[in-house]
Amino acid sequence: MKIIIIEDETLVAEDLYSTLMQIKPDIELQAVLSSVSESIEYFSNHPQPDLIFSDIQLGDGLSFQIFSHIEINVPIVFCTAFDDYAIEAFQTNGIDYILKPYDKNVLDKAIQKYSLLKTALAKDVIQQYDAVMKVLDSYKLQETGTFMIKHRDRYLPVGLDKIAMFYLEDEVCRLYLFSGKIYFIPDTLEEVESKIGSNFFRANRQFLINKEAVLEALEYFPRKLKLQLKLSFDKEIIVSKEKKTKLLKWLNDV
Structure with missing residues (x-):
């Protein structure tokens, strides 16, 4: 054969x-x-x-x-x-x-x-x-509640509730878990955003944040917001004045 x-x-x-x-x-x-x-x-x-x-x-x-x-x-x-x-x-x-x-x-x-x-x-x-x-x-991640990542020679399904954010660094998209683990993914942020549910917000070009990861939103000059997260992260996440109202509404929605 x-x-x-x-x-x-x-x-x-x-x-x-x-x-x-x-x-x-x-x-x-x-x-x-x-x-x-x-x-x-x-x-x-x-x-x-x-x-x-x-x-x-x-x-x-x-x-x-x-x-x-x-x-x-x-x-x-x-x-x-x-x-x-x-x-x-x-x-x-x-x-x-x-x-x-x-x-x-x-x-x-x-x-x-x-x-x-x-x-x-x-x-x-x-x-x-x-x-x-x-x-x-038409396969939507919000319908399955999981995101498939490739790690070495394995495919790992990760629950969306385990993901704190997706972010871009050095033009490479990364997935950051609440556990602190980070995985590189081949998708663009635009591709990820089109698949996941409303529990994630595109804060800016670099960050796609899980609502459960947000501790608070602080006023940031001029007329912007700065997100404080519940987990350790050394980069500032700034939301523009154009997105400010939308972010606050997203945070208030149950």
């Missing part, structure tokens, strides 16, 4: 291949592809394998974009760290998946299933991508 792995984390791809080899030693790894663009180029010039294992979130986009550009006639096992809300979307649209981190028994069942039903499972799957992508595009 020839397989292709689409995964942008080298260690994750190696771990997946190693586990698959334990299950089926005669598996032949045809290629490891790390991005949407690389995959499109590869499939445009190479024969398709028997089975594809594809991560969903790649560095340059969602892997569904690959299959929107290239007609794939073999089954695909999607690998995901999305929580139950997104998983339900995959089930509804008939696309199979496995959850990260990889489980040997689940991988074994996936190989058995796709070996038996290769043609049937590949049929009409391309038409389903658009429907799933629409669900993912």
Whole structure:
């Protein structure tokens, strides 16, 4: 059986291949592809394998974009760290998946299933991508109450109530937990703001603050406000006079 792995984390791809080899030693790894663009180029010039294992979130986009550009006639096992809300979307649209981190028994069942039903499972799957992508595009963090962060080779779901703020430093977006831990995230503040709920306020270009992290708002010259937080933080958070009224209303809303 020839397989292709689409995964942008080298260690994750190696771990997946190693586990698959334990299950089926005669598996032949045809290629490891790390991005949407690389995959499109590869499939445009190479024969398709028997089975594809594809991560969903790649560095340059969602892997569904690959299959929107290239007609794939073999089954695909999607690998995901999305929580139950997104998983339900995959089930509804008939696309199979496995959850990260990889489980040997689940991988074994996936190989058995796709070996038996290769043609049937590949049929009409391309038409389903658009429907799933629409669900993912509308995937709101306020509906799940979690924010997914990538730390080393793991995906960690973090409750929004655990996040004190998102902030920008040296043009890099960071997530600051009430526990004091800080994580780098690839999102922009604009992207984060579009997903999270009303319990967070965009104080200025640099800071997106959780209401529960605010101790008080102090008058700050001229006609601005300065936020004092309940946790230790060495940077000033200044709210402009244009946002002052909106901030005070946000703080008063229950």
